[in-house]
Amino acid sequence: MNRMPIGQYIPGDSLIHHLDARVKLIAFILLISTIILTDSVPGYCSLMVLTAGLLFVSKVKLKTALGFIQSLFLFLMVIFVMNTLFFDSAQPICSWWIFHISLGGMAQGANVVLRVIFLMIFSSVLMATTAPMEAAFALKSLLRPLQYIRIPTEDLAIMISVAVQFIPVLMEETEMIRKAQTARGAKFESARLREKAASVMPLVIPIFLGAFRRADELSLAMEARGYRGGKNRTQNKQKPLRKQDILALLTAAAVCFIQAYAF
Amino acid sequence: MLQNIQLVIDTAIADAYYMGKILYPENFKDIEPEKKINANHIPQTCGESENVSIFCDRVYWKAKTAMVMRSIDGKGISYSYAFEGSIDLSLDDVSICIAQGEMVAILGHNGSGKSTLVKHFDALLSLQKGSLKVAGLDANNTDRIWELRKKCGMVFQNPDNQFVSSIVDEDIAFGLENYDTPIEQIPSKVSEALALVGMSGFEKKSPHMLSGGQKQRIALASVLALEPEIIVFDESTAMLDPEGRKEVITTIRRLHDNEHKTIILISHYMEEAVFADRIYIMKNGRILAQGTPREILTDQVLLAEARLLPPLPVRIYYDLQKAGIILRHCPLTEEELVEELCRLN
Numbered sequence: 001m002n003r004m005p006i007g008q009y010i011p012g013d014s015l016i017h018h019l020d021a022r023v024k025l026i027a028f029i030l031l032i033s034t035i036i037l038t039d040s041v042p043g044y045c046s047l048m049v050l051t052a053g054l055l056f057v058s059k060v061k062l063k064t065a066l067g068f069i070q071s072l073f074l075f076l077m078v079i080f081v082m083n084t085l086f087f088d089s090a091q092p093i094c095s096w097w098i099f100h101i102s103l104g105g106m107a108q109g110a111n112v113v114l115r116v117i118f119l120m121i122f123s124s125v126l127m128a129t130t131a132p133m134e135a136a137f138a139l140k141s142l143l144r145p146l147q148y149i150r151i152p153t154e155d156l157a158i159m160i161s162v163a164v165q166f167i168p169v170l171m172e173e174t175e176m177i178r179k180a181q182t183a184r185g186a187k188f189e190s191a192r193l194r195e196k197a198a199s200v201m202p203l204v205i206p207i208f209l210g211a212f213r214r215a216d217e218l219s220l221a222m223e224a225r226g227y228r229g230g231k232n233r234t235q236n237k238q239k240p241l242r243k244q245d246i247l248a249l250l251t252a253a254a255v256c257f258i259q260a261y262a263f
Numbered sequence: 264m265l266q267n268i269q270l271v272i273d274t275a276i277a278d279a280y281y282m283g284k285i286l287y288p289e290n291f292k293d294i295e296p297e298k299k300i301n302a303n304h305i306p307q308t309c310g311e312s313e314n315v316s317i318f319c320d321r322v323y324w325k326a327k328t329a330m331v332m333r334s335i336d337g338k339g340i341s342y343s344y345a346f347e348g349s350i351d352l353s354l355d356d357v358s359i360c361i362a363q364g365e366m367v368a369i370l371g372h373n374g375s376g377k378s379t380l381v382k383h384f385d386a387l388l389s390l391q392k393g394s395l396k397v398a399g400l401d402a403n404n405t406d407r408i409w410e411l412r413k414k415c416g417m418v419f420q421n422p423d424n425q426f427v428s429s430i431v432d433e434d435i436a437f438g439l440e441n442y443d444t445p446i447e448q449i450p451s452k453v454s455e456a457l458a459l460v461g462m463s464g465f466e467k468k469s470p471h472m473l474s475g476g477q478k479q480r481i482a483l484a485s486v487l488a489l490e491p492e493i494i495v496f497d498e499s500t501a502m503l504d505p506e507g508r509k510e511v512i513t514t515i516r517r518l519h520d521n522e523h524k525t526i527i528l529i530s531h532y533m534e535e536a537v538f539a540d541r542i543y544i545m546k547n548g549r550i551l552a553q554g555t556p557r558e559i560l561t562d563q564v565l566l567a568e569a570r571l572l573p574p575l576p577v578r579i580y581y582d583l584q585k586a587g588i589i590l591r592h593c594p595l596t597e598e599e600l601v602e603e604l605c606r607l608n
Contacts, residue, residue, distance in 0.1 A: 009429055011467040133433040158427075165429040168471060217424040224385050224417040225485065226409055226441035234440040234449070 008168060009131050015244070016058035016129045021138035023245045027252035028126050035118045037260045039111055046262075050255060051121055058129050065124045072120070076113050083109030127164075136161035155229055162218070170211060177206045334493050334525040335361035335384060339393035342379055342548075353379045355548040356393070361541075363492070366519045366526040368536035368556075371545035372570040377529050380545070381495045384527065385417045398492050413442060415493040416486030420501050422470075422478035425485070431457075432466040435485045442489065456488040459522070460514050476507025480514055487518075493525040494518065501531060512538070533560060533574040537595050544569045561593040576600040 011017075016024070038047055055065060069076075087105030094101055130138075140157035147153050182188060186199040241249075342354040354376045361367050371377045382388040384397055386408045395402040398414035419425055428434040435453045444452065457463050460480040470478050479499055486494060496515065500508040512535055518524045528539060536542050542559040544551040546569045552559060559565065563581060566573050573581075576594040580603075583590060588607070594600040 008469065008471075011430070011469075131430050131433060132428050133430070133436070162427050165426070169423055214421075214424045217419060217421060218427070220382075220387055221417075221419055221425040221482075222427060222437075224387060224412060224419075225438035226412050226489070227437075228409060228441070234443050234446055 008128065010060070010064065010128045011131075012059055012129065014057060014059040014129065016054075016125070018244075019129075019248055020239065020241055020245045021130050021134040022141060023241065023249050024126055024130055025135070025138050025142060027249060028122060030252040030256045031122050032119060034256045034259045035115050035122075037256075038115075043259065044114055046259065047118055051118065054122075054125055058125050060125050060128045064128060065121045068120045068124065069117075072116070076116060079116070080109040080113050083112060132161045132165050135164075152229070154233070166214070169214070170207070173210055174203070174207055177210075178203060333360060333396070334363045334365070334398055335359060335396070335527070337383070337393065337395040340380070340383060340390065340395060341392040342376075342383070342388065343391065344379075352548050354383075357545075357548070357550055358393075359543065359550065361493075361525060361527065363525055364519075364523045366516075366528065366538070366540045367543065368528045368530060368539035368541075369543045369545060370530060370533070370536055370569070370571055375545040375569070376548035377545050378497055379548075381417070381497055381527060381529060384493070384495055385415050386411050387417075409442075413489050414491055415495065416489060416491035417495045417497060418479065418482050418486055418499045420498045422475060422482055422502070425482045426470045426478075429469045429471060430466075431468050431470060431481055434470065434481065435488050438485055438489050452488050456484040459487050459518070460484045474507060475503040476510035479503065479507065479511050483511070483514065491524070493527065495527045495529070497529050498531065500535065508532070508535075533566075533572065536560065537574060544571070546570070556595060557593075560595060 035047065038044060055062060084101055084105045085099045087100070087102060087108045093103065127135075136157040139160060140153050143151070143153040143156065178188060181199070181202045186202055187195040188199050188203075190196050190199070337357065337359045340354055340357045340359075341352055343352045357376070357380060359380070369377045369380065379388065383390060383395055383402060386397075386402050389405075390403050397411055400407050400411045400414065402411060426434050427437045432450075432453050435456055436449050439449050439452055453466065454463065457465060460483050462477065462480055462484065465473075465477075465481070470481055473481065482499075483494075494515075500511050503511065515526060515528065516538055519526045526539075528535065530536060537556050537560065539556055541553060542556055543553045544559060544565065551569050552562075552565055560574055561577050561580075563573060563577075572578070574595065576597060576599060579600060580590055580593045590603040591606065592599070592603060594603050
């Protein structure tokens, strides 16, 4: 049960840990754009080098960064197969009814899968190196312009950071309920699709009920500790960006630029 | 010298008398306030139980703190959860009075209304009927609700559902930030709160990686950071293993003894209530009885009526009595039981 939860902050002392959270968020967005702009083999190779460098600098273990693979494996497979089967290509290798298997389709599938994997690795690194409240604060300050169209950015930031920190708790609970329902004869492992689908309901309903109960208790606990919305709270002073923050930002922008034009 | 001692005793007894009159009106109604109170009144004020040690407990508890301040002062509180027009009262005309620095246990069967009652203390439920003052603030006054919640902290049952951050120091800072604490003061307040629960050095840990007892102590530290006068524990030990329960109870007792916090403890475990100064027993939304642990926990009939099980030493006492072995006093703790058993020879 005590495997490393996905998206957990891991306190550390690396260069990335010490970067301003706002910088990390912007750099993250830049890197995502880089991933989306990449679609060639050399492009992916250079992304791989970039990832390795990032993991090295942030001292995040590869195991942590790839922790999601296990739970997303099926999802990735489905994406790949769907793309392979349904991608409309000029020269299919073989065709049957509505299915066309083609090299182009396979390439497209691989493309999407690789993008998701890189995206997950980058977000793992972001989450592992940024404390949740720090991230919430960064989010709040980046969303500040939205205040002018009356969006409560403070509440939004708190909501997101609280929600994120409940992911491991809910996943543990899901696992527990799954086991409990298996013990009562639910057929999650069944090969027959009908039985598999029927077993989803007894899993989903308790999870939702549990989540609502947790939310209720958490809101009581937050209120008991004096939470009354985003206003009247201690405002973290806006710290100016330091040299290394600006450097990191420039690096991310440069990587994005080079990646987009070179490959 | 002798005169001084007499004076101290007289003051303590007079204090106890006035406090007793507030807390136990029925036992004190026969005594005129004008009469000079002296040690002769002790057996009478104890009512039927005629037990001097009970009164001494009260005097001790009374003399320990200046008991004029009342942390909780509630009269005629009634509450019903609206359920499709049903008018089942979860609380039915409850009056409760808790002195500053007192440790009070509220015991009761599931659904007896004890959780509903304490949710009023923190203004998490608004008063439907009756009056309630918490730390001198009117719980009905919605303008000062935030002041009230600062004075009265609350630790809940499930440790996992109380954390807003996955880092200990951020979670403790959450409460402080809600009260607009200057950012420079936050780190020192966080480490003070952690020291109070004996968990210094856990600032950068993740609550999810800690044991149940440690999680609850972190939740307690989050409450303590706001320096409340009253701390309510709403079955905070119910989900813990025996080891964690012991950790939390030891911490609670230390806060009561050293920090002089008013403690309100809701629990299923009679063994925890033994350490309280006073116990309230609730049943069906009413207060069934109140008194010192020695009065309440040794009363088999009363506990049976409230559908509670007496603590193990008390059960052993009565079982031995059935078997013809009579101990001199009914023991409350295991140590007392051992002592009594040794005295048999």
